[in-house]
Amino acid sequence: MGDSDENNPNVFGPSYVQANAATFDVVEGASTAAGNVVSRADHRRKALGNVDQNVMGVQPKKRGLSGKWSVQSLVKRQLHLEETKESNSAVSNVNDPEMECQTTSSFSGSVFEMKVEPTEDVDQMEIEVQDMMSELVIDIDREDLNNPLAVVDYIEDILSYYREVENSTCVLPNYMMQQQDINEKMRALLIDWLIEVHYSFKLMDETLFLMVNLIDRFLAHKIVMRTELQLIGLTGLLLACKYGDVRVPLVDDIVLMSKSLYTRKQVIDMEQMMINALQFNLFAPTMFLFIKRFIKAVQRDKKFELLSLFFIELCLVEYEMLEFRPSLLAAAAVYTAQCTLDRVKNWSKTSEWHSHYSEEQLLACSSLMVSFHQKAKSGGLTAVYRKYSMLEFGRVARCEPAQFLLETNT
Template identity: 35%
Template sequence: MNVLRNQLNRHLSEIENYQVGIKLKSTKSNPILNQNQNQNQNQKLKQNRTKRPFANVTNNINVQQSENIEIKNRKIYQKKTVDKIKLKQNPLSSIPIPTENINMEISPVTKFTFQQPKPQYKDIDKDYKDDPQMVSEYAPEIFEHLKNTETDYVPSIDYMEKIQKSITPKMRKILVDWLVEVSQEYKFHSETLYLAVNYVDRFLSKFSVSKSQLQLLGASCLLIAAKYEEIYPPSVDDFVYISMNTYTRDNFLVCETKVCNALKFDFTVVTPKHFLRRFIRAGDSDVMTMLISNYLCELQLLEYSFLKYKPSIISASAVALSRAILQKRDIWDETLQHYTGFQFDDLVDCMKDLLNIYKNADKSSCKAVYEKYSNPNLCSVSKLKLPDNL
């Protein structure tokens, strides 16, 4: 019995071994089965992986291959990052850092705010913004235009030598002195006087005039200026009267026509009076400064030699000299420099000439301007004593 039992067990084991061998052979020889098994394994791996954006959009056959590539790239990126850190740290580690005499206190943080530098000059127009007559909004442009055009209608500075044959600077001075008296008689504005003198000089710069016709020329120019500037100008008959009937009405009309044609009807001209008010305001001046400045500007009308100076130079020099006469602390400050456009050195020559005629005004035979400003109503500025340092 035992022998039969042993033989049966041996045959059963052989049968099992034979079946196992058949399975192994079938597995190796069936590639489709192997592929299906691999796909099942890949699907299990995908379910276990954490999902990423677009992770499902893959080729299942190349999933394993793409994972290997991502892992490799991640490793390379980490290595590069480590290398960069090492490169930044290595040079610093070799630099010696001194530790002695170092103040480790942290100073408080100060706030910095940018501020535009304030202008050094005073705005002389801001107090007149509500006054429509002062047109403060346009004042800078107006006076810039006046400075640009002040030399457009000026007389020749040497017409006495080149044009006139019988007229001298002394005769001109007598004529202007008479025009000052007539202006006072009719209470003309000072602007009218400045215009009349400009018209006379411009006419004499073009045409030669005899001695007998000089007064007629002056009176005609004053009449034209009065018609231009005054609200109620005098008539021609009034001027016939003030000439003591030396000239007739027809004489005045003919001379007036000649003057208008010679000047080409350009009656709007720049004079020192245009700048004087603004320059006085720029100096923040008082009444005395204003009166002395006006006195100096009218005095220079008598002098033929002042034709070489521009109107703005004369006005600025008159303001500077009046401040010097009154012993002002700052004769020429930054505000005056800004609004006049002149440095103090630009005015020195004109100031010297003004000072000279100021000193000799009481000794001159032509005293109309001197007597006008000796009136107490005008503070008798023509009689002021000059400081010793002038």
């Protein structure tokens, strides 16, 4: 094969990242107890009917049926209501003298005469049932009912909480206007370089997205100089690792990644400054927390998952994507990945149900992702493309961009 060093594990190694750290500096400068309770049993036992009189509790949560059983239940309930309605009308007419006379006179006819409903109504009902069956939302948690780590009983409540608080942890899309010594391009260079640092440390995916969120929130809160920007980025990475990663780099490793541009004391002081500015609130519902659920709703292979992650990592570098909420970006990435692989628009009812976004709401954001995909290989910000062009990530970055999304959105 004619590939270069794309599959070399050292492509984003420490030496490569350190070399790029110098490049970053050059470009940057050039840019302007429950305890056990034991009770004694009373010899006088109460009747079973009185056992639960003093029990106070919430009503059990009613769960809807899924699949064809929910449709059959709906049809049976409708038929039962119609039969009950007819029987009630018949009973109300018993006491009517005129109706009684009519019944007596007509009873002399055939005793077993029955009124037959037209078959058109039955056929129409079957068609409606089939339409409802085709529009049902798939139960994506069915296979995880016995998996306690999947928390299927609470996952929807968790996602609902994420949607409620995501706006409070987002920054204004124009926060860079208050900065006097840095701009959007410097931010893009920083994030692009930090993606390489993140990969060289072999950190978790969610750490990368939390790191970018912490950096943006701090820059939106405090005016900084360009000489501090790289220190802020590395410190944001350190805080994100301490919050939720199993691997936490040492402060000396952070200093080494900066090629000794900063001292150990400077890193510690910046860590204190950032965590105070953030008021010790490091949590944020990032794109990664949403996209894992949305990927599960699609139920496709590993290549699709990697391609979806490729699109949201492209969004990390682009300052203009701060305009969209994390949940919308995650849903748009999943939609764009499906369109890229299938070469047609594809957004199912199941995906719409779990993401809370329709296809029309995703088109604007998705078209931007396609444009990022087209230019990802060229220019100075190629860390994401090179990362997802490796065999480890399925080389999904080399997929043909879904240009038809750009044409339909114009």
